Amino acid sequence: MSDATGTPRHRELGLTxxxxxxxxxxxxxxxxxxxxxxxxxxxxxxxxxxHSRKLLRRLPxxxxxxxxxxxxxxxxxxxxxxxxVAFKVESxxxxxxxxxxxxxxxGVGGILRDVFAIGAxxxxxxxxxxxxxxxxxxxxxxxxGAVRGIGHYGNSIGVPTVGGEVYFEEPYEHNxxxxxxxxxxxxxxxxxxxxxxxxxxxxxxxxxxxGRDGIGGASVLASAELGEGDDAKRPTVQVGDPFEESKVxxxxxxxxxxxxxxxxxxxxxxxxxxSAGEMASAGGVGIDIDVAEVPLRExxxxxxxxxxxxxxxxxxxxxEPSKVDEVRAICDKWQTGSARIGVVTGSGHIRILKAGEVxxxxxxxxxxxxxxxxxxxxxxxAAWIYxxxxxxxxxxxSATTLxxxxxxxxxASKKWIFQQYDSIVGSRTVRRPETADAAVLQxxxxxxxxxxxxxxxxxxxxxxxFNGTVEAVLECAxxxxxxxxxxxGLTNCLNFGNPEKPVPAWQLDRAISGLAAACEELGVPxxxxxxxxxxxxxDGPIYPTPVVGMVGELPDPARTAPxxxxxxxxxxxxxxxxxxxLHGSELAKQRGELEAGLPEPKVAAVAEACGTVRExxxxxxxxxAHDVSDGGLACALAECAIGAGLxxxxxxxxxxxRGCTPEEALFGEGPGGFVLSGDRTELEALGARVIGEVGGTxxxxxxxxxxxxxxxxxxTEAWRSLDARAESVAEPPADA
Amino acid sequence: xxxxxxxFPGSCDERDALNACEVVGDEARLIWHExxxxxGGVDGVVVPGGFSYGDYLRAGAIARFSPAMEAVAKLAAAxxxxxxxxxxxxxxxxxxxxxxxxxxxxELRFVCKQADLLQVxxxxxxDIEHFSAHQHRLSIPIKHGEGRYYAPEEMLDELEAKGQVAxxxxxxxxxxxxxxxxxxxxxERGNVVGLMPHPEHAVDPLTGxxxxxxxxxxxxxxxx
Numbered sequence: 011m012s013d014a015t016g017t018p019r020h021r022e023l024g025l026t027x028x029x030x031x032x033x034x035x036x037x038x039x040x041x042x043x044x045x046x047x048x049x050x051x052x053x054x055x056x057x058x059x060x061h062s063r064k065l066l067r068r069l070p071x072x073x074x075x076x077x078x079x080x081x082x083x084x085x086x087x088x089x090x091x092x093x094x095v096a097f098k099v100e101s102x103x104x105x106x107x108x109x110x111x112x113x114x115x116x117g118v119g120g121i122l123r124d125v126f127a128i129g130a131x132x133x134x135x136x137x138x139x140x141x142x143x144x145x146x147x148x149x150x151x152x153x154x155g156a157v158r159g160i161g162h163y164g165n166s167i168g169v170p171t172v173g174g175e176v177y178f179e180e181p182y183e184h185n186x187x188x189x190x191x192x193x194x195x196x197x198x199x200x201x202x203x204x205x206x207x208x209x210x211x212x213x214x215x216x217x218x219x220x221g222r223d224g225i226g227g228a229s230v231l232a233s234a235e236l237g238e239g240d241d242a243k244r245p246t247v248q249v250g251d252p253f254e255e256s257k258v259x260x261x262x263x264x265x266x267x268x269x270x271x272x273x274x275x276x277x278x279x280x281x282x283x284x285s286a287g288e289m290a291s292a293g294g295v296g297i298d299i300d301v302a303e304v305p306l307r308e309x310x311x312x313x314x315x316x317x318x319x320x321x322x323x324x325x326x327x328x329x330e331p332s333k334v335d336e337v338r339a340i341c342d343k344w345q346t347g348s349a350r351i352g353v354v355t356g357s358g359h360i361r362i363l364k365a366g367e368v369x370x371x372x373x374x375x376x377x378x379x380x381x382x383x384x385x386x387x388x389x390x391x392a393a394w395i396y397x398x399x400x401x402x403x404x405x406x407x408s409a410t411t412l413x414x415x416x417x418x419x420x421x422a423s424k425k426w427i428f429q430q431y432d433s434i435v436g437s438r439t440v441r442r443p444e445t446a447d448a449a450v451l452q453x454x455x456x457x458x459x460x461x462x463x464x465x466x467x468x469x470x471x472x473x474x475x476f477n478g479t480v481e482a483v484l485e486c487a488x489x490x491x492x493x494x495x496x497x498x499g500l501t502n503c504l505n506f507g508n509p510e511k512p513v514p515a516w517q518l519d520r521a522i523s524g525l526a527a528a529c530e531e532l533g534v535p536x537x538x539x540x541x542x543x544x545x546x547x548x549d550g551p552i553y554p555t556p557v558v559g560m561v562g563e564l565p566d567p568a569r570t571a572p573x574x575x576x577x578x579x580x581x582x583x584x585x586x587x588x589x590x591x592l593h594g595s596e597l598a599k600q601r602g603e604l605e606a607g608l609p610e611p612k613v614a615a616v617a618e619a620c621g622t623v624r625e626x627x628x629x630x631x632x633x634x635a636h637d638v639s640d641g642g643l644a645c646a647l648a649e650c651a652i653g654a655g656l657x658x659x660x661x662x663x664x665x666x667x668r669g670c671t672p673e674e675a676l677f678g679e680g681p682g683g684f685v686l687s688g689d690r691t692e693l694e695a696l697g698a699r700v701i702g703e704v705g706g707t708x709x710x711x712x713x714x715x716x717x718x719x720x721x722x723x724x725x726t727e728a729w730r731s732l733d734a735r736a737e738s739v740a741e742p743p744a745d746a
Numbered sequence: 747x748x749x750x751x752x753x754f755p756g757s758c759d760e761r762d763a764l765n766a767c768e769v770v771g772d773e774a775r776l777i778w779h780e781x782x783x784x785x786g787g788v789d790g791v792v793v794p795g796g797f798s799y800g801d802y803l804r805a806g807a808i809a810r811f812s813p814a815m816e817a818v819a820k821l822a823a824a825x826x827x828x829x830x831x832x833x834x835x836x837x838x839x840x841x842x843x844x845x846x847x848x849x850x851x852x853e854l855r856f857v858c859k860q861a862d863l864l865q866v867x868x869x870x871x872x873d874i875e876h877f878s879a880h881q882h883r884l885s886i887p888i889k890h891g892e893g894r895y896y897a898p899e900e901m902l903d904e905l906e907a908k909g910q911v912a913x914x915x916x917x918x919x920x921x922x923x924x925x926x927x928x929x930x931x932x933x934e935r936g937n938v939v940g941l942m943p944h945p946e947h948a949v950d951p952l953t954g955x956x957x958x959x960x961x962x963x964x965x966x967x968x969x970x
Contacts, residue, residue, distance in 0.1 A: 166797045168758025253800025
């Protein structure tokens with residue numbers, strides 16, 4: 011098949027000539043239009059992971075607490091008393107770059123469905139966002155839209171947004187990142203897998219009707235083959251309806267609690283094609299789907315459009331025939347749609363019918379698992395491939411520097427963002443945003459609590475992908491330690507550039523190795539993940555951004571430390587193998603001095619420090635705990651002081667003794683540092699070096715010839731400055 | 747006291763309200779929106795927060811027509827305690843059980859934060875004679891996008907004269923632009939109360955404050 015210009019249809023749909031030849035070989039004939047559309051989607055990077063699957067095999071995925079691992083809709087870990095916590099992070103980058111409100115909203119909707127598809131009630135959302143610099147009109151437009159979209163969906167559906175992180179960096183200017191993570195909670199016995207089973211069982215589509223929204227690559231097919239020029243111009247971004255999802259969510263949880271479903275799968279990218287294909291593949295069965303039975307928004311939809319539509323808020327279930335009526339009655343109760351659209355077969359084929367007539371017939375093995383997997387051709391760049399833009403003079407004094415760092419959008423308080431999210435619905439939120447290093451959610455049902463953190467500083471990964479990714483994992487582990495939590499499992503979203511180019515391929519390869527090494531050494535299994543490639547702007551790839559989400563357990567939600575100092579006169583301790591440098595730091599960025607290279611983290615030593623802090627927090631031996639992160643020790647101390655409304659004095663001589671320059675001691679970054687406050691003898695008994703004391707109305711830091719004093723109110727004003735700057739939202743840029 | 751908590755499609759805070767009612771009362775149960783009665787033994791009702799019917803058309807505009815709301819109106823007419831929280835407040839206003847309306851926040855953004863409220867006592871009437879003359883300061887979270895209380899000036903004067911302003915935002919805490927800092931109102935009898943802040947999210951010291959219990963306790967005296 012080819013269009014009027016002679017370009018073969020398969021190439022327009024993103025398949026290579028050799029991939030097309032392989033499809034013909036596997037089918038023993040040329041695919042028809044329906045089949046080609048379905049193959050092109052399931053053999054896409056998004057569905058087939060064809061450039062990343064081989065690398066992902068390096069990740070450790072097993073552990074004693076793992077209930078569900080990679081391959082299911084979400085991973086899950088055991089939290090005791092017969093309960094499990096499910097979690098997953100997913101990207102919605104490109105839709106958000108086109109239309110930030112709906113892109114971000116449907117990103118949240120999609121990750122919620124992944125979690126309740128396994129029978130877990132969503133109890134929290136976190137988000138990880140990346141935009142260009144805040145002084146860009148486009149960035150503020152994208153930020154505003156994405157934040158409104160996340161809030162719109164999460165707030166309306168009654169799932170709290172309890173945490174997240176945001177960075178503003180030039181390489182994300184044209185390709186923002188919107189990653190959303192959902193946490194679910196379930197009785198382990200009601201959880202369900204996605205594998206279809208039981209020849210003769212019914213396939214039931216639940217939720218919203220199916221429309222032409224979100225027909226991605228296939229819209230090209232529509233315009234050329236079918237002459238529906240107008241329809242081809244329809245937006246390819248899906249539109250979310252949180253009200254519909256709320257009903258589908260409650261409906262699915264009731265169906266699972268009553269044991270009425272054999273299996274359940276959400277409809278995400280590639281719609282019915284991928285959900286039916288993956289269910290059949292996982293169960294080793296076939297599925298017949300009659301598109302004439304699918305409830306439509308528009309009567310004249312073609313079979314291929316029905317099969318690839320990405321209309322939101324839909325779920326696919328396998329149901330024993332005798333239970334179909336009861337299932338449909340419960341869907342009616344929740345005022346959501348249901349239709350019996352197909353049947354599980356023993357054929358090993360996906361067959362598409364239209365009112366009984368076969369319009370597509372493909373072996374499941376070829377469709378779902380037949381896509382060739384590629385090896386990358388990685389090559390390290392000779393030097394720093396990203397730009398440098400100096401915004402802070404190299405000779406700025408220490409006080410000026412600290413103020414500039416506190417006001418940096420990536421460091422400053424994100425109150426403007428999280429205040430737009432309902433962070434408390436569900437009555438589990440023990441630590442609200444910015445009161446502790448990790449979100450803490452109580453689980454009265456199992457008598458304990460979990461802590462969640464999400465992190466991934468792309469700038470550091472750009473400096474050195476292996477070490478930068480290790481740092482992202484350690485950052486999460488340190489955040490959990492500060493609230494007394496022990497890691498149970500990890501999920502990730504790998505946001506990278508074009509894997510067919512040598513440098514992004516090298517970044518991806520090294521980052522996955524770093525992720526594997528860090529998880530292996532910490533003993534934290536990777537229970538799921540998502541890969542988003544081809545994130546590039548006109549100037550090249552984004553910063554390689556592996557976003558890591560980690561879930562930990564703590565026995566007593568009443569025993570978690572805040573990050574802020576608590577009282578005047580408390581001693582301030584520095585604990586851990588912290589050896590700061592300016593490599594990849596916020597200060598290096600502001601000075602325009604970024605370059606390749608990042609020191610190798612000492613994972614075992616950091617893990618040991620995490621254990622010390624975790625036990626100290628659980629035992630109530632410290633008043634506060636905060637890990638040293640962006641902006642170095644000076645910013646960490648300032649954050650502890652600002653949150654408390656109490657000043658502090660500290661002498662950073664300890665770091666000088668570790669070989670740091672005064673500047674590195676103040677503003678250098680690196681893993682392994684904890685700022686603790688409390689009783690001096692307790693801190694010393696923990697092995698912390700006491701470096702100062704809480705109190706006063708200034709932040710006074712002694713660091714040789716770079717010593718500084720700033721007023722607490724001035725520091726607070728700088729740290730709170732994002733509110734006003736983010737609010738100055740202008741019209742979207744003309745080309746957005 | 748036995749509390750019933752309504753559940754509409756799109757309700758979000760019904761489990762939180764149920765939990766809060768169990769903390770402050772003896773028992774609590776969910777009431778499905780299609781039920782025409784509240785069920786035996788229910789003394790008081792909470793119309794909970796959330797986005798009933800997706801807030802489509804107008805917040806609370808569809809939920810007010812649900813069969814369960816007829817039962818709530820009967821309970822209210824009989825003097826039983828009815829508490830509308832956030833979306834529930836909007837529903838009670840739409841149903842005409844409380845005066846005024848809730849408009850979009852002045853800043854046109856959803857806002858979630860802890861806020862200080864002043865619990866305002868009404869004038870002494872036979873039904874509310876136990877109220878003291880004090881104003882209590884309560885710390886209770888707010889979270890809404892359409893929480894700007896509005897009523898015409900003459901109506902506001904009348905509400906104030908009759909002691910129907912039940913809760914005000916403390917100085918500096920009126921983030922939605924409500925007229926006269928009004929966070930919640932009551933009917934003339936005092937047994938129907940609606941407020942935008944979320945007392946059901948302020949009953950557990952671990953998740954914030956326990957001041958929300960006072961909002962439930964203030965209404966429990968109407969249970970007969």
